[in-house]
Amino acid sequence: MKINTFPRQGTRDLSPKEVNLRNYVMNTILQTYQKAGFLQIETPAMESMDFLASGQGGENEKLIFKILHRGEKLNLQKPDLQEHDVVDCGLRFDLTVPLTRFYANKKSELPNPFKVIQFGSVWRAERPQKGRFRQFVQCDIDIFGMESILAETELVLATSQALLNLGFRNFKVRINSRLLLENLAAECNFPSQSYGKVFILLDKLDKIGLDGVEKELLAENFAPDSVNKLIGIIKNLTAQKITVSEIKNALPNAPREVLEDLDFLLQTVQNQADNLFEICYDLSLVRGMGYYTGTIFEVEMADYGSSVGGGGRYDKMVGKMLKEDVPACGFSIGFERIIQILEEKNFQIPDQAPKIAFIYDGQKQTFSQILPEVKKLRAEGKMVLLDIRQKNLGKQLNRLAEQGCTDFCNYFLDKPLEIKALTKS
């Protein structure tokens, strides 16, 4: 039988070079978050379907990979068989939904507030397309148990520090609040039951422009006065860097505490940014997920034309698992997008340990002779690859340089050992 050796559609085999970069990025982000006092947890890949499909995951619930019952529980001959008869559990589609279960499960042992890091694979049955995978890594921080805007401030500071530590500059953190969005919709006299639809259309601003949003709102038969007022405010407030007093003018009934909080977030982060990145209001920022209840944010890298992370406050989600609501707020870095960008700009991992190719004749006797020297080099922190001498040394050295070796030594018996720099010719 001819066996297909490709990974399944939408999944990837990762080469050593790719894994190296991913490890570097993961460790850089992880260390930044740990320095900010966050603690890492892990949850399993499989969760029960009752829980995964309980309505918290929005559209993602349609993309769950479902796992079959096993043994006696699987009865395929049952009349009028339905999917839930054969399905036992599913693969997680994000890290936030399992986090709420973890928190509800372990609340009594956890510090309060709970500042938490999660790194892990998630699975979604998306239609495979360039840059979109069925298994990908998410990388989240969340704070549970803090009502104050200080939670959002810590999250934005930690995430922007992680991006700075990865060498990114001039990115832009856009902030808004679901409460301001609701006030904006009220100010324009949209009917309150259709706020959701208005926000979904407004969210398309990036893709279809203000004219496009206007057209689609009118096509949905919203009152032209409402549409005009909304478009006017957005146009006015995205043309330049806006201040909190400009928002106050445009939305005179906006809740004072919301504006004060947002302004604290903006000023505090700006003071810490050292002009290396920007933070700004964006009244048109919506973010897709339905569960946000307050502040929302997104990081944008203009050079790479896309969002590289985002998050916000979701104070009502844990309450669905526990009897009480618990304030919660999170920021997710788009790990796969960050990796793509770094690969596109041919990023070189800094400060890598030297890697020496120790070339010898492949004989047992020689192997035993060189071991003490090799052990010494490794104890000094160097990576040492034992490689057997090949006929064409030039070709061999090129291959070793490609594999990431920085130095080599060509071991002949009774010669003094010499380690030379390796450069690809």
Place this chain on the structure above:
Amino acid sequence: MKINTFPRQGTRDLSPKEVNLRNYVMNTILQTYQKAGFLQIETPAMESMDFLASGQGGENEKLIFKILHRGEKLNLQKPDLQEHDVVDCGLRFDLTVPLTRFYANKKSELPNPFKVIQFGSVWRAERPQKGRFRQFVQCDIDIFGMESILAETELVLATSQALLNLGFRNFKVRINSRLLLENLAAECNFPSQSYGKVFILLDKLDKIGLDGVEKELLAENFAPDSVNKLIGIIKNLTAQKITVSEIKNALPNAPREVLEDLDFLLQTVQNQADNLFEICYDLSLVRGMGYYTGTIFEVEMADYGSSVGGGGRYDKMVGKMLKEDVPACGFSIGFERIIQILEEKNFQIPDQAPKIAFIYDGQKQTFSQILPEVKKLRAEGKMVLLDIRQKNLGKQLNRLAEQGCTDFCNYFLDKPLEIKALTKS
């Protein structure tokens, strides 16, 4: 609806303390292997069923978690529905089987020999029991493309170095060869078609003792002369530390190159062991998997009564994917067992960065004031947790110490900043 917040049976939620230990162990092993010149790769969690259940995985193939077809491909109303009609793919049950697919897929881009590291979760639908999980981490190194015993020697040296780096001492590496086992069975005149059954019974030696093995062999109606001879040789050769010449005496027809190779492995590793661990022959070592073709090895920690790793040579496995056989050899550390042992002996992670709890009043103004100081401490490599002052400071300090904080400072406005050691009272 009351939602069950426990993880699914056989899976685990990992607390910050558990994740910290796992990260430490993983990084220690990874760095050891990288220093030995191994390269890390990753394969996806999901593989096609055709491939997973192609017979290479032995008993583990019965434990595959199977994933349902999606969309139009799932037709539950088909008459006489069979499992393969509804199953699309499965979760990997080990890392070796996917590695052979990876190698066959990418061979032309990979160095030869290919020295490879894999760390990753695997899934098996085992009956849940203490210390056995349905999702667990494996941690493997393999060398593809080296026929020589130098491959086994590199694997055993790298793995024992990793265990030493984790602080383990006095463990024992037991070595044998499938070729010696076959010679032993031949020497005792067992019929060649029943070698497999003989080895399976011999493999029970640890659990049922030599008497038990004898009884079970006789119960299977093997010739008493054969059974007596086998028991005699094993008894003779496990009573003390055996030498290669004792093996030669007991098995005069054993292939000379096999014995030479085993002896090279033993001598070379022993020379490097600095009396910190042991390596010895064990003619009764079998190892379960059917795919081994030569040298086999296992690491044992007597204090913890179980194997913590093992592996061997499997020269015929890649050939099932490619047209040609490729020599291959691997060593797998029992990651979850290592973690259990370290937890049992209350292992403390060495050289952890200080973690300072920065206690303040939770006010926005104070937050802004302390940020520059906090940033400075983090830039110095310290972990700094911002924590809001609670009424009972003593209780708060205890909780912070439990969370792993080593120091604290209690910030009052206009007081000089003082960082004090934190000890649990």
